[in-house]
Amino acid sequence: MKFESATIKDIAKALNLSTSTVSRALRGSYEISDETKKQVLEYAEKINYRPNPIALSLKERRTRAIGVVVSEIANNFFSQAINGIESIAYNRGYHVIITQSHESHEREKVNVQHMAARGVDGLLVSLSSESADISYLRELHEKGMPMVFFDRVTDEIETHRVTANNYNGAFAATEHLLSQGYKNIAHITSSPFLSITKERLAGYKAALDKHGIPFNENLVKYCPHGGMIVKEAEDALHELNAKKQKPDAIFTTGDRLTIVCYGILKQMKKNDQTGFIGFSNTQVADLFSPSLSVVRQPAFEIGQFSIELLIQMIESKRPVTEFQTKILETELVVRESSLHKQKKSVHL
């Protein structure tokens, strides 16, 4: 079950030339006579010759492919970021290989190593929530593999980073809830190891602080799998609801987690009484009832910036030593779910 394509050799044979002449003619080298060029080009066209990229890769040590690792593509933030990545890569002649970690460190590692072995020219990585140990990435990085972190980043590896302004986004969301009169705001978030988790938590705290509300650790719940395991979110919500002092509003992070929590809240029939806002890039927030207020990340642009920086590194003649951390602003989109409620009840 194999299929052969025409090679440079076939052309050479047919035209009674050497393979090198053909090779040169094909890429229009100046040293080849116009006549020969024309001959070669025409024949190549005729037999529909396509260079074998595998042979090329072996030779040139580059593949013009870049690898992407995200936790899952069934996530509005990531699929939008990927579209941003593709939009640039495509025009610059790079191909994009997408892999999913499903929040598993093991899977992430396998994917990265496979892509590395396969010879991608660079890597765009958003860490899985399990990824505490990133030594395998550091090794790769030290060997010279260009990589850019986006969204879930690390400072253990010295390279470019692109993220949303998670601190500001969380700050704005929390402050917005406060402005609506909510006083007891819970925060449901992802794995505590993730950079995004820390930044958002910090923003949340800062907003409380600014408005003189003491931070209450018991109001923060972690769902390490970011909503992929629904039970984690259910437990979080039920625990909050079991408190004497039930929260009157909830601020969530993560596209998936936000949606999942909102769904559970609805099942609990609490969504009419509880203020709600979350990080999400869903396009259907308007369709929910109450319509869903969100902090929206510039996912597409994050993707674009990331790949720009990566390609820059890949194509740089000398090793890049100056790295930047690009931070893009989020957008607060207020809809019904976060507005001041009639009965600002103490029931979650």
Add this chain to the structure above:
Amino acid sequence: MKFESATIKDIAKALNLSTSTVSRALRGSYEISDETKKQVLEYAEKINYRPNPIALSLKERRTRAIGVVVSEIANNFFSQAINGIESIAYNRGYHVIITQSHESHEREKVNVQHMAARGVDGLLVSLSSESADISYLRELHEKGMPMVFFDRVTDEIETHRVTANNYNGAFAATEHLLSQGYKNIAHITSSPFLSITKERLAGYKAALDKHGIPFNENLVKYCPHGGMIVKEAEDALHELNAKKQKPDAIFTTGDRLTIVCYGILKQMKKNDQTGFIGFSNTQVADLFSPSLSVVRQPAFEIGQFSIELLIQMIESKRPVTEFQTKILETELVVRESSLHKQKKSVHL
């Protein structure tokens, strides 16, 4: 900016062996003495040797990678199907390369040809809505590239196909609307060229027919980009609304299109009066208001079947000549949007 890995040659040099001996030792060839084997294996382990898959591909003419083409990953159906694909591929030692056509025939072609040149062992294809001319796929197929079509299939190429039972799904949805008392049911669907469009239209017609309702061509609207271009859906809905005889219910196809139409209907403030059901694999149908009735496809399983069949073809010793068309049943999930409305108005 390149990074070197250890090669077989390095091992050979260090151990004073020939490359062929090392090569054989590495894969435990019987002709190598246990001692040499051990030596080689240990040293390889020590320097963390990884065979170069590019060189392997060049030699063996296989890559253990399979290519996937879908219209877009930001689509519940496709992302679920991809998860199904990955779940199997991963265990069988194949890697999955995902590409998006964004419903563009040109993009689809470029992606396919790149993956083919890159040497994927097989292809999993769901055609873009623009893809009338699939001669480039036929050529590839004739050259021996194993491929399986899923979801959006074609009968122009003789190979395995895996789809949902679109006919039955559409039939059930339409009949359900009829059972709720709706009489004037519009159908908003994707490009008329797609297999899924034809099958679903047929199911819709058949249900009308069974219940003695004459088919009215004016109630069928095509959105060739399946909701990616919102204007197409808006126009469709507005045209329907402009009719004397306004539809009292709408049946849509396509994950994206269904959501988009439902959103527009809500904007038009018509969603309380109009029966609505659509093909969709969204996980948040419950969150909408009214909650959204859907025809759900077994996306994950479709992905699984597709890759099973593909791997079977790839690994088959002799050319496969018997092809199957696997059809999986859909699931009708009734929620509020399709239920009989109080005011079964003539306003859309």
Add this chain to the structure above:
DNA sequence: CTGAAAGCGCTAACAA
């Protein structure tokens, strides 16, 4: 049991 050499498709340094 081990090694030398050819070859996968292509490029590039060196010759002519």
Add this chain to the structure above:
DNA sequence: TTGTTAGCGCTTTCAG
């Protein structure tokens, strides 16, 4: 202007 040759990393005859 064109051809010869070596080599990218690996496997695999064919000879020892």
